[in-house]
Amino acid sequence: MSVFHSLKVGFHRLGSPPNFYRLCTRLAPWLWAGFVITAAIGLYQALYVVPPDYQQSDSYRILFIHVPSAWQALAGYAIMAILAAIALIWRIRTTEILAMACAPVGAAFTLICLATGAIWGKPMWGTWWVWDARLTSMLVLLFIYLGIMGLYAAFEDRRKGARVACILVLVGVVNIPIIQFSVEWWTTLHQGSTINLFGESTMDPAMMPPLIWMTIAVKLMFTAVMMQRASLDLIDQDRRKRWVDDAIGAQA
Amino acid sequence: MIPEFEYAAYVWSSYAIFAVVIAWQALVPFLRRRRLEAELREERAFRAGSYGEQP
Numbered sequence: 001m002s003v004f005h006s007l008k009v010g011f012h013r014l015g016s017p018p019n020f021y022r023l024c025t026r027l028a029p030w031l032w033a034g035f036v037i038t039a040a041i042g043l044y045q046a047l048y049v050v051p052p053d054y055q056q057s058d059s060y061r062i063l064f065i066h067v068p069s070a071w072q073a074l075a076g077y078a079i080m081a082i083l084a085a086i087a088l089i090w091r092i093r094t095t096e097i098l099a100m101a102c103a104p105v106g107a108a109f110t111l112i113c114l115a116t117g118a119i120w121g122k123p124m125w126g127t128w129w130v131w132d133a134r135l136t137s138m139l140v141l142l143f144i145y146l147g148i149m150g151l152y153a154a155f156e157d158r159r160k161g162a163r164v165a166c167i168l169v170l171v172g173v174v175n176i177p178i179i180q181f182s183v184e185w186w187t188t189l190h191q192g193s194t195i196n197l198f199g200e201s202t203m204d205p206a207m208m209p210p211l212i213w214m215t216i217a218v219k220l221m222f223t224a225v226m227m228q229r230a231s232l233d234l235i236d237q238d239r240r241k242r243w244v245d246d247a248i249g250a251q252a
Numbered sequence: 253m254i255p256e257f258e259y260a261a262y263v264w265s266s267y268a269i270f271a272v273v274i275a276w277q278a279l280v281p282f283l284r285r286r287r288l289e290a291e292l293r294e295e296r297a298f299r300a301g302s303y304g305e306q307p
Contacts, residue, residue, distance in 0.1 A: 058257035
């Protein structure tokens with residue numbers, strides 16, 4: 001009971017803009033540092049340690065950035081959807097702002113995923129792009145992310161913009177299982193899942209470490225940028241309030 | 253030092269795109285913070301009646 005109570009109190013404290021701002025600005029540099037370290041290890045292993053694939057040769061090294069970016073694009077959307085639901089149900093402003101901060105970072109990872117996938121596709125499939133279910137649904141995810149950003153920016157009243165965009169976030173959730181299961185439901189040029197959390201993966205274990213390090217790296221980076229963007233949005237919205245004067249004055 | 257890969261152009265261009273997008277994601281909040289802080293300083297100076305004076 002006491003643990004639940006302290007969790008509840010902690011959650012409510014995070015709803016307070018100064019506390020939320022402090023948390024974001026203090027955590028972000030550490031998350032960036034974590035990203036730099038894990039990405040350095042991941043990139044070193046991806047480029048120098050793991051051997052070439054017996055069929056794809058060195059082209060498969062692209063997957064060490066393509067796959068973590070794809071996972072993060074989907075995970076980012078899931079996080080944004082949970083935050084959007086909380087924001088719509090309980091009307092917590094900091095959650096609303098956090099949800100909106102997910103969209104540009106998620107869009108960036110979707111863009112990396114699509115671009116690197118196309119670059120890998122050219123030598124391996126013989127084409128940059130095909131309109132198969134996995135690729136098309138991923139492109140739709142990018143458009144949804146951009147739509148959310150556009151909708152949020154289109155309203156003079158930021159809170160109203162966030163609420164409308166949160167509804168679009170929840171509508172867009174339908175695309176997530178379509179992306180995930182597209183390779184099972186339809187015949188696609190894109191391969192099926194190679195990594196399986198709950199079963200046997202078909203990827204050689206020697207190739208796993210860089211993938212794991214890069215996955216951790218992009219998660220840290222996503223959280224860092226999300227927090228930075230959210231804290232700045234909060235300052236922008238509250239620019240006439242005393243706590244902003246205090247917070248910015250203390251840093252200047 | 254720089255590993256020689258088969259399909260090198262494809263591999264390096266992918267990693268370059270990754271680096272550029274990550275750098276862009278790092279840069280945007282940094283620039284926005286700078287702009288916001290400048291705006292807030294201006295607003296504060298305006299309220300204090302010292303607008304236009306050198307800090």
